[in-house]
Amino acid sequence: xxxxxxxxxxxxxxxxxxxxxxxxxxxxxxxxxxxxxxxxxxxxxxxxxxxxxxxxxxxxxxxxxxxxxxxxxxxxxxxxxxxxxxxxxxxxxxxxxxxxxxxxxxxxxxxxxxxxxxxxxxxxxxxxxxxxxxxxxxxxxxxxxxxxxxxxxxxxxxxxxxxxxxxxxxxxxxxxxxxxxxxxxxxxxxxxxxxxxxxxxxxxxxxxxxxxxxxxxxxxxxxxxxxxxxxxxxxxxxxxxxxxxxxxxxxxxxxxxxxxxxxxxxxxxxxxxxxxxxxxxxxxxxxxxxxxxxxxxxxxxxxxxxxxxxxxxxxxxxxxxxxxxxxxxxxxxxxxxxxxxxxxxxxxxxxxxxxxxxxxxxxxxxxxxxxxxxxxxxxxxxxxxxxxxxxxxxxxxxxxxxxxxxxxxxxxx
Ligand SMILES: [Zn+2]
Numbered sequence: 001x002x003x004x005x006x007x008x009x010x011x012x013x014x015x016x017x018x019x020x021x022x023x024x025x026x027x028x029x030x031x032x033x034x035x036x037x038x039x040x041x042x043x044x045x046x047x048x049x050x051x052x053x054x055x056x057x058x059x060x061x062x063x064x065x066x067x068x069x070x071x072x073x074x075x076x077x078x079x080x081x082x083x084x085x086x087x088x089x090x091x092x093x094x095x096x097x098x099x100x101x102x103x104x105x106x107x108x109x110x111x112x113x114x115x116x117x118x119x120x121x122x123x124x125x126x127x128x129x130x131x132x133x134x135x136x137x138x139x140x141x142x143x144x145x146x147x148x149x150x151x152x153x154x155x156x157x158x159x160x161x162x163x164x165x166x167x168x169x170x171x172x173x174x175x176x177x178x179x180x181x182x183x184x185x186x187x188x189x190x191x192x193x194x195x196x197x198x199x200x201x202x203x204x205x206x207x208x209x210x211x212x213x214x215x216x217x218x219x220x221x222x223x224x225x226x227x228x229x230x231x232x233x234x235x236x237x238x239x240x241x242x243x244x245x246x247x248x249x250x251x252x253x254x255x256x257x258x259x260x261x262x263x264x265x266x267x268x269x270x271x272x273x274x275x276x277x278x279x280x281x282x283x284x285x286x287x288x289x290x291x292x293x294x295x296x297x298x299x300x301x302x303x304x305x306x307x308x309x310x311x312x313x314x315x316x317x318x319x320x321x322x323x324x325x326x327x328x329x330x331x332x333x334x335x336x337x338x339x340x341x342x343x344x345x346x347x348x349x350x351x352x353x354x355x356x357x358x359x360x361x362x363x364x365x366x367x368x369x370x371x372x373x374x375x376x377x378x379x380x381x382x383x384x385x386x387x388x389x390x391x392x393x394x395x396x397x398x399x400x401x402x403x404x405x406x407x408x409x410x411x412x413x
Pocket of ligand 1: 056057058210241309310
């Protein structure tokens with residue numbers, strides 16, 4: 001075998017295991033592989049798990065935090081306005097350079113798949129999407145990147161965007177994006193969703209929308225998206241991100257919508273830390289957490305995942321493109337801190353995110369692609385507690401990154 005990872009802990013298995021890799025595939029998972037590998041890596045008992053999947057990130061605007069003016073009104077509206085100032089003058093090279101920095105951070109932190117939203121609107125035109133498609137091609141031999149044709153300024157309230165989105169699909173976008181909750185009227189919200197389904201059917205692509213990214217209990221785009229998903233036979237091909245409004249619905253209506261989402265097979269990306277930073281700013285104390293009903297949806301069997309979303313941009317000053325950090329935020333904000341819950345949250349950044357993106361051959365069994373992290377600790381609890389980068393990151397059996405953490409305690413007792 002080309003590579004044998006020795007002495008690994010594995011998810012949901014007792015004991016210590018060897019993982020053998022041949023070419024780009026996992027060839028064997030056994031308690032002891034007797035043959036010698038061409039290369040060997042000693043995991044020394046640390047957890048080996050499939051690499052992280054980031055199913056929602058905006059790399060056209062990432063790292064603008066280093067060059068933008070400060071947000072003087074501390075408002076979401078000014079986040080948009082600051083982005084407009086830069087979006088008008090983006091170049092493809094500028095986007096690829098800033099986004100590549102975030103991709104490198106992501107790989108070092110164990111993520112090997114990225115779904116990247118690119119703004120498509122009448123301010124920046126198709127330039128952001130051109131940049132993200134150029135990014136996808138630049139990284140093609142290293143990690144897969146999907147480009148989302150995303151109407152950041154909505155569709156009906158920004159006349160001309162519908163035509164640009166159609167052109168974006170012709171240019172080679174991989175996913176149809178949407179932002180229906182940002183339309184002015186409910187009927188426009190529904191027309192927005194309908195338009196996206198028409199586009200997705202025409203180009204045979206999946207859909208990923210930002211739904212109800214607000215604590216306004218009257219925002220009902222997730223419900224309509226789920227109903228349309230069933231009507232169009234798109235079960236398993238649609239994702240929705242944020243979905244905070246459902247936290248503000250009364251219990252009867254919230255359960256109706258969660259059941260509908262489950263029936264529609266719509267995957268939900270919580271991006272909890274972003275909701276925590278941005279939603280609920282209009283509330284007086286006590287301020288709600290402002291995140292979607294992540295735990296209840298998980299308990300109902302909804303395919304829940306969570307993603308980095310923003311990295312050092314007008315919306316969010318932090319973000320290391322680190323899915324471990326993202327998962328740890330979800331544990332806190334969704335009250336998922338007990339063993340089975342922590343186990344579930346680890347799925348939110350691995351298996352569930354892979355299912356939302358319909359990745360093939362994802363996993364840690366023989367026959368799966370050898371996309372594996374040798375993590376920094378032996379259990380999920382300690383991986384998320386320490387949030388240290390993986391010792392080794394593999395994609396298709398090829399080493400993409402190594403991390404060595406050197407810490408020295410100079411006084412002890
Ligand atoms: Zn986002």
